[in-house]
Amino acid sequence: MAQSMHCYRHPRRETRVSCATCGRPICTECMVQTDVGIKCPDDARLPRGALAGAMKPAQVARTFITGAAVAIFGIPVAYVIFQVGFVTFILSALAGYGAGIFVHRAGGRNGGPLAMAVSGVAVAIAFAPKLVPPLMAGVFPTFVLLPALVAVGFAVYNSR
Numbered sequence: 001m002a003q004s005m006h007c008y009r010h011p012r013r014e015t016r017v018s019c020a021t022c023g024r025p026i027c028t029e030c031m032v033q034t035d036v037g038i039k040c041p042d043d044a045r046l047p048r049g050a051l052a053g054a055m056k057p058a059q060v061a062r063t064f065i066t067g068a069a070v071a072i073f074g075i076p077v078a079y080v081i082f083q084v085g086f087v088t089f090i091l092s093a094l095a096g097y098g099a100g101i102f103v104h105r106a107g108g109r110n111g112g113p114l115a116m117a118v119s120g121v122a123v124a125i126a127f128a129p130k131l132v133p134p135l136m137a138g139v140f141p142t143f144v145l146l147p148a149l150v151a152v153g154f155a156v157y158n159s160r
């Protein structure tokens, strides 16, 4: 006869189910169904990014499509940001923040390296029309590059 296990959260409850991640026994009330099996509430609620690489093909596709959309719509957004002038940094941060959230959601909130790379590249592309001409002219565009980096940073951070 198999040794009986008891829910780690309810020591008096016997169970035959254990968490797919940590292996602790959990009762039917505590167990949480996830894409990767039954988990304890602690592991089912891991911070985002912990499921990195768990994206389904459709979510990967959506991540790329959203990244492309962010790049395309980001170009006029970046243009406007630099027209406004004095709040460039704040607007860049907000734009990157929003872009990161879009990409993160598109990937089913799984995050991970792919979502981070896509959102970072998408935001960089959005700023490229403002960055490339000065570089071509031999001028280092510090006041474009810094807000662009802020935006990329927020985008990557939010899609992790």
Ligand SMILES: [Zn+2]
Binding pocket: 019, 020, 021, 022, 023, 024, 039, 040, 041, 042, 043
């Ligand atoms: Zn667990």
Ligand SMILES: [Zn+2]
Binding pocket: 007, 008, 009, 010, 013, 026, 027, 028, 029, 030
């Ligand atoms: Zn329990």
